[in-house]
Amino acid sequence: MIILDDIWIVIPAYNEGRVIADVVKNVSKSYPNIAVVDDCSTDDTFAHAQSAGATVLHHSINLGQGAALQTGISFALARGARFIVTFDADGQHQVDDINTLLKRREEQNADSVLGSRFLGETERMPAIRRFILKAAVIFMRLTSGLQLTDAHNGLRLFTRETAMQLHIRQNRMAHASEIINQLASMKVKVVEAPTKVVYTDYSMGKGQSSMNSFRILAELLVGRLSK
Amino acid sequence: MIIFIIIINILCIAYMLTQRHRSPVIVWIVSLASLSGIAMALYPEITNDIARKLGVGRGADLLFYFWILISFFLIINVQLKLVSVNQNLTEIVRAMALESALDKKISDQNPGD
Numbered sequence: 001m002i003i004l005d006d007i008w009i010v011i012p013a014y015n016e017g018r019v020i021a022d023v024v025k026n027v028s029k030s031y032p033n034i035a036v037v038d039d040c041s042t043d044d045t046f047a048h049a050q051s052a053g054a055t056v057l058h059h060s061i062n063l064g065q066g067a068a069l070q071t072g073i074s075f076a077l078a079r080g081a082r083f084i085v086t087f088d089a090d091g092q093h094q095v096d097d098i099n100t101l102l103k104r105r106e107e108q109n110a111d112s113v114l115g116s117r118f119l120g121e122t123e124r125m126p127a128i129r130r131f132i133l134k135a136a137v138i139f140m141r142l143t144s145g146l147q148l149t150d151a152h153n154g155l156r157l158f159t160r161e162t163a164m165q166l167h168i169r170q171n172r173m174a175h176a177s178e179i180i181n182q183l184a185s186m187k188v189k190v191v192e193a194p195t196k197v198v199y200t201d202y203s204m205g206k207g208q209s210s211m212n213s214f215r216i217l218a219e220l221l222v223g224r225l226s227k
Numbered sequence: 228m229i230i231f232i233i234i235i236n237i238l239c240i241a242y243m244l245t246q247r248h249r250s251p252v253i254v255w256i257v258s259l260a261s262l263s264g265i266a267m268a269l270y271p272e273i274t275n276d277i278a279r280k281l282g283v284g285r286g287a288d289l290l291f292y293f294w295i296l297i298s299f300f301l302i303i304n305v306q307l308k309l310v311s312v313n314q315n316l317t318e319i320v321r322a323m324a325l326e327s328a329l330d331k332k333i334s335d336q337n338p339g340d
Contacts, residue, residue: 037324055332057324063317071321075328171317 008076012068066175111188115155120194
């Protein structure tokens with residue numbers, strides 16, 4: 001039986017001072033254990049996340065989202081987490097989808113559940129972004145062997161055992177493909193669950209632009225080459 | 228000029244010997260290159276002889292190709308070292324973040340300490 005204390009939500013954050021308090025408060029309505037990893041933000045991300053009730057870890061220099069995820073996962077494991085869910089700090093993810101992942105894990109007895117916006121739904125997703133992410137999916141299927149529908153979704157669930165085997169070394173955006181490649185080589189049971197991603201003016205203004213989509217694709221390729 | 232080249236190369240070898248504990252591979256490569264430099268300064272035709280044997284036009288071309296190869300190796304070496312340094316830096320920053328957060332949790336649980 002899963003108790004709430006078994007679940008840790010890990011939120012890597014960089015300069016999300018405007019929205020992090022709301023994100024943490026929304027998550028905390030259902031899940032009390034939240035670890036925000038402040039990746040050396042230059043705004044008030046740390047203070048806002050802390051005052052909203054999260055446990056906040058702080059990187060003294062900016063390392064990247066991949067590094068922040070690994071720090072958060074390491075912390076959650078140290079706190080005895082049985083299940084770790086990674087969640088974006090910019091408000092694109094829905095708290096209800098955490099429950100979707102947990103339910104899918106139980107139904108399938110999976111070791112990891114990855115959110116998929118293409119099984120679920122998206123709101124205001126730019127067309128170029130959709131194209132790039134679809135291309136990334138094809139690339140990911142060819143390179144990892146995992147038949148996923150979404151290669152770059154920050155909403156993921158890992159069991160403790162799986163999280164203990166993960167070692168994210170790609171500090172920046174290439175961590176997404178690294179996680180998938182590591183899951184594939186661990187030969188653990190990986191399933192997907194439908195999730196919703198909302199593209200807000202805030203998240204799109206923060207650099208989730210079309211150019212960033214190309215960068216994601218480029219860094220997936222670099223991540224593969226530097227493996 | 229030849230004496231100048233020989234002196235510079237000898238100084239280079241002497242310096243490399245002082246650095247042999249830091250990066251033995253680099254020391255070996257640079258020392259061999261310096262010894263080759265001395266040989267070529269004393270026997271300039273040697274590069275043309277070697278070039279002809281290898282099917283390359285001129286000694287100068289041969290030297291150029293070797294320089295490209297050595298430079299490529301050095302660049303790759305530096306890149307790999309950078310990756311390693313970056314990983315070490317990441318581990319340090321992460322350890323600091325975790326220690327601070329876990330210590331805070333312990334002190335929150337034991338406010339009297």
